[in-house]
């Protein structure tokens with residue numbers, strides 16, 4: 001079966017080695033795939049190549065087997081897109097904007113559009129130009145979802161949303177996923193990616209450096225980060241030679257953070273018994289801290 005999204009050695013080379021370099025990925029219909037990376041990693045450039053807005057320097061991007069650049073007229077109607085930076089046309093109200101977009105897309109304002117408007121608590125009478133960032137973001141989300149496109153490309157879709165609206169967004173992604181929609185979304189929020197994605201790609205300097213699938217999420221949570229402050233330098237040294245992986249250390253304050261599997265507490269207690277301690281604290285490992293080193297977050 002044709003992948004919904006496929007890139008082969010996809011590259012966009014900007015000056016100073018910036019851009020995207022040799023990206024290979026395939027997203028099947030119904031999959032939700034996330035992409036993370038620090039500012040400038042290449043997420044938006046990737047999205048824009050998939051949208052057919054940017055011509056790749058090398059390699060290719062295809063939507064349902066059609067080249068995203070040369071067949072853009074055929075691929076774009078399949079995609080609901082939320083850009084990283086939203087710039088609305090000079091339309092007075094949200095209602096007029098959505099009406100105009102529906103007319104452009106030759107679609108009607110049906111029950112689903114109303115449901116989306118209610119879900120995101122959008123005031124359609126509000127002046128589009130005076131909307132807050134969050135209100136603009138929600139309007140853009142309704143616009144991307146309202147025709148039920150088979151593919152959603154969402155570039156940092158929850159920027160500016162409050163926690164309640166973030167949850168509404170997550171529920172919506174899970175709903176469209178259950179209906180077979182394919183979603184590719186970028187985000188800096190591991191939590192929302194983890195709740196929605198089948199896998200997460202990690203982008204650094206334009207290259208995919210890691211891909212985590214759902215099964216690995218649970219594995220990551222099955223460990224604790226134990227912050228231990230030793231009373232003496234000898235104690236600190238002993239902690240560093242333990243069997244547990246030191247994920248961070250601060251010799252100045254005799255502090256080390258050890259990664260301890262949840263089922264390994266007996267060995268941890270034994271270690272703690274050997275060292276004079278000033279303080280110990282426990283945190284469940286999250287995707288954020290798992291990748292903070294790799295992504296330099």
Ligand SMILES: Nc1ncnc2c1ncn2[C@@H]1O[C@H](COP(=O)(O)OP(=O)(O)OP(=O)(O)O)[C@@H](O)[C@H]1O
Pocket residue numbers: 014015018019037038039040041042043044045046084
């Ligand atoms: N039109 C352009 N001309 C030159 N360089 C560009 C252009 N567009 C993007 N870049 C560079 O390419 C790199 C990737 O940018 P991109 O916007 O894709 O990153 P990003 O991962 O989306 O970042 P952010 O998280 O800040 O949105 C950056 O170093 C950026 O400066």
